[in-house]
Amino acid sequence: MTEVVQYVFAGLVVGAIYGVVGMGYTGVYNVTRIVNFAQGDFAMIGALGAIAAYEAGAPLSAAVAIAVVAVALLGLLVERLAIRPARAEEGRGIIITLGVGACLQGLAVMVWGTDARALPAFSGERPIALAGATITPQALWVLGTTLALMLGLQVFFRATYLGKAFRACAVNPYAARLVGIGVPSMHVIAFVLSGALGAVAGIVVAPIVLAQYDTGIPLGIKAFVACIIGGLGNATGAVVGGLVLGVLEAMATGFGSSGYKNAIAFVLLLVFLLFRPRGILGELDRADH
Amino acid sequence: MSSTARTTERAALAALAAALVAVPLTGSAYLTNLSIVVALHALPAIGLSLLMGYTGQISIGHAAFYGLGAYASALFALRLGVDPWLAIAAAAALVGAIAWALGWVIFRLRGHHLAVATLALGIIVYVGFVEMRGLTGGPNGLSGIPPLSVPGLALDSDFRFYPVAWAVCLTGVLLATRLIDAPLGLAMRAIRESERGAEALGTDVVALKRRILVVSAVFAAVAGGLYAHYIGFVSPQPFGVGFSIRLIVMVAVGGFASVWGALFGAAFVTLIGEPLQKLGHFDVIAYGLLLVVVMVFFPQGILRELGRWRRARVRATAA
Secondary structure, three states, X not given: OHHHHHHHHHXXXXXXXXXXXXXXXXXXXXXXXXXXXXXXXXXXXXXXXXXXXXXXXXXXXXXXXXXXXXXXXXXXXXXXXXXXXXXXXXXXXXXHHHHHHHHHHHHHHHHHOOOOEOOOOOOOOOOEEEOOEEEOHHHHHHHHHHHHXXXXXXXXXXXXXXXXXXXXXXXXXXXXXXXXXXHHHHHHHHHHHHHHHHHHHHHHHOOOOOEOOOOHHHHHHHHHHHHHHHOOOOHHHHHHHHHHHHHHHHHHHHHOOHHXXXXXHHHHHHHHHHHOOOOOOOOOOOOOO | OOHHHXXXXXXXXXXXXXXXXXXXXXXXXXXXXXXXXXXXXXXXXXXXXXXXXXXXXXXXXXXXXXXXXXXXXXXXXXXXXXXXXXXXXXHHHHHHXXXXXXXXXXXXXXXHHHHXXXXXXXXXXXXXXXXXXXXXXXXXXXXXXXXXXXXXXEOOOHHHHHHHHHHHHHHXXXXXXXXXXXXXXXXXXXXXXXXXXXXXXXXXXXXXXXXXXXXXXXXXXXXXHHHHHHHOEEOOHHHOHHHHHHHHHHHHHOOOOOHHHHHHXXXXXXXXXHHHHHHHHHHHHHHHHHHHHHHHHOOOOHHHHHHHHHHHHHHHHHO
């Protein structure tokens, strides 16, 4: 029984990681319909950036802030330099973000080399006993950040003027333009948000999962699977999907073999894509044009 | 097509023919090897152009078909002692059948869903190469794969293999151009422009997509089989996501819907890849940048856009 609790804890933490990275997809997808294949690489750059700032002597909190702002600006650059000039629709957008992701990986190798690096845990390493199992303080940080971001995004999208304008673009960009919402600005905001969210996700998991130039792709794909399970474009769905995926993976690793752990994500992906493409919670309703 | 365009095309063909003849005559094993690699990359790139460029169906997992072709052909030859020519044919048939089965599943999807599903399939196959040690030799791969041979002569050097690689590659080009000029090719483009429209005109959209996926996979598998018997060794490393993305770069450089463009793209990407190898791991930055730049500034491919710029300049000076 203790074993099961331990697996569930481990799964929830890994799942929260998928969820927190997955939330980064939602803004860009909703507003531009582009799936940002560089999302995982945003997380990777955020983590490596924070580690570099920390190693250069900045206090941990400042290092985190610097990295988040830097990757948010990176999101802005990507939108300005690659997405907007191409006036990218879905298909070309996918290919462009693939290219952007490759650039970011190359950049990471150029600046930080190929070694895996870690950030120190935010509040020590001493495990906490809970319900007969143990959990590390950093795991609580991951769960807490996920929850906070999920609620924060809900409030942003539902209660603020900017968030409502953002959603209006997502539902019907043409009508949004007619009522005076600057759709291009919303695109910029979407990419900045995606950069910031990606960076936060990468940083909060960096003490648990070592950051390396090539950790972005697998993380990004798992996070995308989480989005599909929960409902793409839905922040809460990303978290729900992430937790489902994380727990299933942990169970499989615990009771089966770790070799098949990766297969679970892709089997779930195919099952959901085929039988429930809108995910558990469904996508944002959209007026098709 | 205007007469100037036709002249340009003839000149390009003549240049290609001259280059193909000249390369082995230089006596340089390095150049010959490079040229063979171009031919072996061009085949999957052409296959991807048919699928992505002409039919509008994205695939970020095409390296899997190339790898499956290489491994299947190697295994047929090593384990069953099949003649390499036959092994390649059998591997191509097997990969075609796999593609046919996969098509049933993945063409229920479109756009980014299809993109991610193909990416996932590509990764699954790669993981399979690494993990199924008993069959694939795991990360160490398979060695001692017999070379192709014609009666009395083993094609075991760069110079002997060279004509085979290009003969198969050019046959691929020919078949692909015939395919897109056929009514089927028009139906492919109709699907790309509007699936509903194509359906309304009586095209069985899903069936056609599956057929094109099979053709595309067979192109990749044949090249993979040739690669295995040419190098004599296969390991998982060349068949990862990185190669799938490089194939997309090749097709993008060529302008997506262009068979000759894909050949040009394969040559372009392979040749710039040579100096980049010195960069080690961060050569991806170059491919990434190239992809973004081509998508932003050369949406019709490098050749076509350059031609358009030149024509515009000629017109400007004439006026």
